[in-house]
Amino acid sequence: MKHHIVGRYRGFVIEAHIEPRTARLSDGIALTYRVTWSLRMRTRKQHVTGELADAVTYESESVALTCVDRKARALIDALLANQGALKAVGA
Numbered sequence: 558m559k560h561h562i563v564g565r566y567r568g569f570v571i572e573a574h575i576e577p578r579t580a581r582l583s584d585g586i587a588l589t590y591r592v593t594w595s596l597r598m599r600t601r602k603q604h605v606t607g608e609l610a611d612a613v614t615y616e617s618e619s620v621a622l623t624c625v626d627r628k629a630r631a632l633i634d635a636l637l638a639n640q641g642a643l644k645a646v647g648a
Contacts, residue, residue, distance in 0.1 A: 559618070563626050567637060569596045569606065571629040575618055589614040594625045596633065607632070 563571040573594040580589045591614050596606040611628075615621035 561622060563594070563622055563629065565599060566630050567633050568599050569629075569633050570599055571596060571626060573622060573625045575621055578614060580614070587616075589616060590618055590621045592621045592625055594629060596629060606636075 558574050558576045561573045561575065563573050565571070571594065573592055576591045576593075578589050578591050580587045592611040593609065594611065595608040598604055598606060609628075611621075611625070613624070615624065
């Protein structure tokens, strides 16, 4: 399993673990990639904010990393928006 730091976004570090898998196709065998990814705060090295397993398998590592980056950024934006909404209502 390969470990990648996908990027940094709004105070979070996006990390991905990619595991190669073989898939049987009608015309042979193909290599696919299974991904789990996590978010952690930049200031807290050991504190993992979220750990997710992606249900999709990808055809290449680069496609997997691109998709993880997009999903993670969307999740971070949603978390921060929700946190801002909670502060606005005084919760």
